[in-house]
Every structure is written in C-alpha cells, then in structure tokens.
Amino acid sequence: MCLPQKYPKPDTFEYFQAGYRYDAITHKSLVGPNEGDFDKNWYVICSNYFDDPFYVDFSEGDKEFPVYFSWHGAGNWMPVKVAETLSEFSDFLTIIKNIEADSQQAVKYLEEHSDLTNEFWKEVYVEYLEKAEEPINELQITDKSEWIKGKVIITDIGKDKLKLIQFIKDQLNLTPQQALVVSKQGEIEYKEGYLAHLKHIVNQLKAMGATAIFRPDPV
Template identity: 30%
Template sequence: MKPFPEALRTFLAQGTVVGDLLLPMHYATPDHFEAFQSGFRTQGLTGESLVSEADGGWHPQWYVIALSGLDDPLFIATDEADSGYPVYTAPHGAGRWDALQIAPDLATFGRLLQALAEVTDDDLESERLVRTATGSVNEYWREIFDARVEQAELEEELPTDDVPCDPDDFTSGDLMVTALGPQKLKVVQLVSQCRGLALKDALALVEAPEFQVACGVRRSLHHLIAKLEALGATVAFRPARSPGR
C-alpha cells in the first residue's frame, strides 16, 4: 500500500488490546504491512494473489490492519480514504469473505478501543460507548457483549476451590482437551477461567494439539467435563502415573 496512510500509521502505533477475543489482539506494522496480508491477499507459501472481485472474494482494495484473538481479520478498503477508512471484519474460515462494518472510520475505532480498555468491567458503559461511536450495536459488537456475559456466568458456576493433584491417588489425573469443537470462543473462555489465564494466554494455550484444563480427582472434574462436552469439545481424563511407573 503506497503511499502509507498517516491515519493508519497512527492507528497501528496505538495498538490497543482490550482483551476481548473478537477485538484486535495482533496489529500489523508499517514496516511489515505486506507480510501481514499473507493468507488474505496472498497465499502464504507461494505468494500467489488471492484477491478477487467475485462475490465472497477478498477484494483488491481490502488490507488487513489487525487480527482478532480468533484470527479473524479487521481490515480497511483503500478506496475509502475520503471517508476516513471505515473498519470491517469478516469471520475466518467461513469459505467466503462477507465484510461487516464495525466502525465508521479508523480514528473513531482507535478512540473507541482506548475507551473500552478503560471500562472493561462495566458492560453498560462499554455498550454505550459502542452505540455512541458506531450508531448501533450490530451482530459483531453483540457477540462481544454476549461473550462477556457468558464469561461472567462461567466464573459464578465453576468451583473456586482448587483441587490439588495427588499422584498417589488412583483416581487423580489430568483433564485434557483434545479437540476444541465448533464453539472455539466459548471453550477458550472456559479454559481462561479454569486456568486463571488472561484470554490472550488461554488462546495461545489452545493452539496446541491437546492441552491440560485442570487436574484433580475425576469426581471433582465431572462438572467441568460436562460443560466442555456441552460446548462440543472433546476431552480425555488421563490418570496420573503411580510412583515407579
């Protein structure tokens, strides 16, 4: 993208991370901006162009400026400079790209992210900020606020007492997730709560082929197993090895 828009440079330098998985977590940089387009504008291995004017294609004017915690792109269109570059997103892995506008321009989106980062524990104020900045709470923003409510409910329902692992107890072991299933966002939130991790750290954890969610006696994990399976995740309980084995 030449020349590089000053409004975009300012936005990227700000680089605000609020913490919600659907909001920006990884930002492009001006020096490596073209490389950041890999997988969207270009094929990662061959460098082949992926842009297309076809319905559902990645349009030639679209450039990714950030990725959400779920690797969904947040992008602008170079032919909308006169409007201050409205910001769009589209779900990754849907088989097509359908742009959904989430902010009227880059400057407004940057200010909104900064404001949201200051009121992460106040959902009513967060929603008011979004309505003021964007004019409405569309499906993108609604999913963010719904995820916050679900996270709060998980925190209330899960036991707060830690159950220590006891390698001498035959029924003690590790609860592993071997496949996330279709509701990745909700599983990440649950893992975040169980492990006491920030959402960003939980997201990095679940990138592994399998990962530990909790440890303890099997009976103490029944509630958690049921929640994970209800979300479509595949779990496995691995008994701890007895001493000497």
C-alpha cells in the same frame, strides 16, 4: 479474544496481509472481483486471537476509512462494518482497553455505545458479559431449577469451523490434531457442572456460531 490483539509494524504491513491478500507459502494472490473474495482494495490493519481480520478499503479515504471485520475460515469474506471511521474505531478500542479490568463497566459501556444487533459487537458483548459474571454459589440461586447437574454439549461447530476448532483446542488443552478429531464428533462434551454455572457458556458458544445445549444428567 474478539477484539484486536495483533497489529502490524510499518515495516511488516505487507507481511501482515499474508493469509488474506496472498498465500503465505506460495505468495499467490488471494484477491478477487467476486462476492466473497478478498477485495483488491482491502488491507488488514489488525487481527484478533483467532486471526479474524479487521480491515479498511483504501478506496474509501473520502469516508475516513470505515472499518470492516470478517470471520476467518468461513469460506468467503463477508464484511461486517464495525466502525464508521478508522478514528472512531481507534477511540473505541482505547476506551475499552482503559476499562476492561472492570468487566461490568465494559459491559455497561458496550450496552450504551455499541450496536448489539451487529454480529461482531454482539460477540464482544457476550465475551465481556461472561467475564462480568460473579462466581455463583447455591445460596445465590433463586431459581432452583437451575441447580441441576449436566453437561454442555456442542452438537454443531457451525460455519466458522477453524475458529471453533481453535477455541476448543485452547479451552480443552488439546493439540491441533486432537482438536481436529474432536471437532468431527457428532457431539462434543465441552464442560460439565451445574446449569446455573454453565448457561452463559452455552450462550457464548451460540454467539460464536456453534449449536450448543445443556443436557441434564440422568436422574
């Protein structure tokens, strides 16, 4: 869900900028000169499941167009560089696409070829790490302290509220209105089960900017 899923066609490139460079309804320009504004030289080249944009700066052609990423709905646009050049980014995505059926191989590739201190690549890594985990049963658990039942509780959805609301809506099969109501709760009961099964979900939510805990059931 973190990596690009939506791409513009040549004849829809300008329309693809809606919500980033201009308001889709009023067509009012959204670009600005201040920090946190969408810069006049930025153009979105693709977006992910959450409509988070990947973009290039048209003034950086001499640098072969480094690729930047920002979280949509964060309140401002803070660029995170995800590739030194557009070509490098394209090659990386092609490799991941070719190996993503084998999540463990994708995890290994990300460990060896991406900067896991980078906020974006760390989030991608957590996503593939979750996919790579094999189903766990009681006999496989060596740490018996993890065989305790409880719930994953989201105590704060974080700064990127729209992204987490979208995630909650899809994962809990809610309508947009229901997801919005749930997001305003002080605590959100996200999932229940055993710690061994749920600890990676806590890590995934934290990587997405939320505050989440595992709360054991009362004995």
